[in-house]
Amino acid sequence: MPFHTDEAALRWASQDYGDLVHHRPAAVLRPVDETEICAAMGENVVPRGAGHSTGGQAQAPGGVVVDMTVFRTVHEVRADRVIVDAGARWSDVLRATLPRGLTPPVLTDYLELTVGGTLSVGGLGGASQHHGAQTDNVLALEVVTPSGALVTCTPHHNSQVFDAVRAGRGRHGIITRATLKLVPAPETVTWHRLCYGSVEQLVADQRLLVTAGSFDYLEGQLKFRDGRRVAELEAVSFTTASLVGLNHDEAETRTTSYWDFVNRLTTGEPLIRAAGLWDAPHPWCNLLLPDHAVEDVLRHLEGEGPELYGDFGLVLAYPLRADRLTTPRLQLPEGERIFLVAALRYAARDSPATVKAMQEANNALIEQAGGTLYLEPL
Numbered sequence: 001m002p003f004h005t006d007e008a009a010l011r012w013a014s015q016d017y018g019d020l021v022h023h024r025p026a027a028v029l030r031p032v033d034e035t036e037i038c039a040a041m042g043e044n045v046v047p048r049g050a051g052h053s054t055g056g057q058a059q060a061p062g063g064v065v066v067d068m069t070v071f072r073t074v075h076e077v078r079a080d081r082v083i084v085d086a087g088a089r090w091s092d093v094l095r096a097t098l099p100r101g102l103t104p105p106v107l108t109d110y111l112e113l114t115v116g117g118t119l120s121v122g123g124l125g126g127a128s129q130h131h132g133a134q135t136d137n138v139l140a141l142e143v144v145t146p147s148g149a150l151v152t153c154t155p156h157h158n159s160q161v162f163d164a165v166r167a168g169r170g171r172h173g174i175i176t177r178a179t180l181k182l183v184p185a186p187e188t189v190t191w192h193r194l195c196y197g198s199v200e201q202l203v204a205d206q207r208l209l210v211t212a213g214s215f216d217y218l219e220g221q222l223k224f225r226d227g228r229r230v231a232e233l234e235a236v237s238f239t240t241a242s243l244v245g246l247n248h249d250e251a252e253t254r255t256t257s258y259w260d261f262v263n264r265l266t267t268g269e270p271l272i273r274a275a276g277l278w279d280a281p282h283p284w285c286n287l288l289l290p291d292h293a294v295e296d297v298l299r300h301l302e303g304e305g306p307e308l309y310g311d312f313g314l315v316l317a318y319p320l321r322a323d324r325l326t327t328p329r330l331q332l333p334e335g336e337r338i339f340l341v342a343a344l345r346y347a348a349r350d351s352p353a354t355v356k357a358m359q360e361a362n363n364a365l366i367e368q369a370g371g372t373l374y375l376e377p378l
């Protein structure tokens with residue numbers, strides 16, 4: 001079997017986007033086909049997609065890391081579904097579906113994550129207020145179970161495997177192929193960025209909009225601009241939707257292609273790389289909060305200084321509806337409406353004091369916030 005034990009392979013498998021946890025495996029498996037994964041299955045065999053975890057989730061101390069990026073084919077696009085290898089990135093999926101006018105209903109903000117990687121955590125985005133997580137939009141999966149059997153599972157067939165592996169962090173089976181739901185994609189979108197004087201106003205409008213369900217995509221951010229905090233709401237419509245009744249101070253509206261909208265983070269990546277902050281520590285903290293907690297948490301985060309974020313850091317904050325999130329392993333706080341709040345921090349390389357301060361800030365945040373942790377290792 002194609003096991004790799006050379007230094008480059010072991011170093012690759014002990015690194016991730018977080019750059020905080022570095023566990024070396026005994027070997028890396030780059031399988032030729034699924035049967036090799038079946039044969040390798042056992043204790044401490046961990047799949048790895050694009051390695052964009054921030055806490056060693058795809059690492060296997062002393063074990064075997066399976067490089068899933070060798071399976072990257074988009075097999076078939078139909079009117080309502082796409083069948084794709086788990087190691088394909090979401091950008092690969094869209095390149096195959098958009099020419100047919102189709103898209104997965106929910107996309108993560110960044111498309112260079114693998115299908116298997118996000119299906120093993122949930123996969124949330126601005127469309128989750130309507131459609132739930134990416135794990136809620138899966139029709140079927142092919143999975144290598146922990147005992148080494150290759151099975152097909154759906155909500156109705158081998159449903160225990162289906163429920164175990166979605167948001168299962170690769171610890172309850174390895175997804176090799178996925179059949180994903182598709183919906184019609186708009187050609188263009190209307191993209192509003194609304195600025196607010198306070199987090200209370202931002203959250204009030206987010207509540208209004210998630211209840212109305214009038215926008216196709218809804219997110220929000222706190223970021224630093226010219227040294228001061230700005231609260232911003234992003235509301236995107238695939239047809240038309242009104243801003244009437246909202247309490248923003250300023251609005252910027254533009255029309256753009258659907259692809260440019262969903263692929264928007266690729267323009268930021270080269271800038272972050274050029275600043276040396278892409279391959280550097282990212283002490284990120286992702287929380288799912290009950291509705292009543294969100295203003296307090298955002299006020300707390302507003303009080304944090306820019307040194308806890310770095311030049312590209314920000315706080316993401318957006319509402320979700322619990323009734324749309326049905327994946328059993330996705331741990332949600334109580335209540336019908338919940339908020340994703342994420343502190344996305346960028347530390348310079350070789351700056352352990354900054355990393356420590358950021359990690360302490362995350363611990364303080366978790367202690368204050370309550371709610372559940374999203375994306376953490378199981």
Ligand SMILES: Cc1cc2nc3c(=O)[nH]c(=O)nc-3n(C[C@H](O)[C@H](O)[C@H](O)COP(=O)(O)OP(=O)(O)OC[C@H]3O[C@@H](n4cnc5c(N)ncnc54)[C@H](O)[C@@H]3O)c2cc1C
Nearest residue numbers: 049050051052053108109114116117120123124169170175
């Ligand atoms: C820049 C950036 C933007 C992000 N944006 C979002 C966002 O908008 N929404 C969101 O929800 N998340 C977001 N994330 C987090 C991201 O979804 C998760 O970290 C995801 O797990 C990364 O996917 P990956 O392919 O890099 O997986 P990896 O980091 O390689 O693996 C992640 C986990 O998935 C498991 N895994 C990998 N492949 C498989 C497989 N085939 N079968 C079973 N398990 C597998 C691994 O064992 C590990 O536990 C973002 C992360 C980054 C770095």
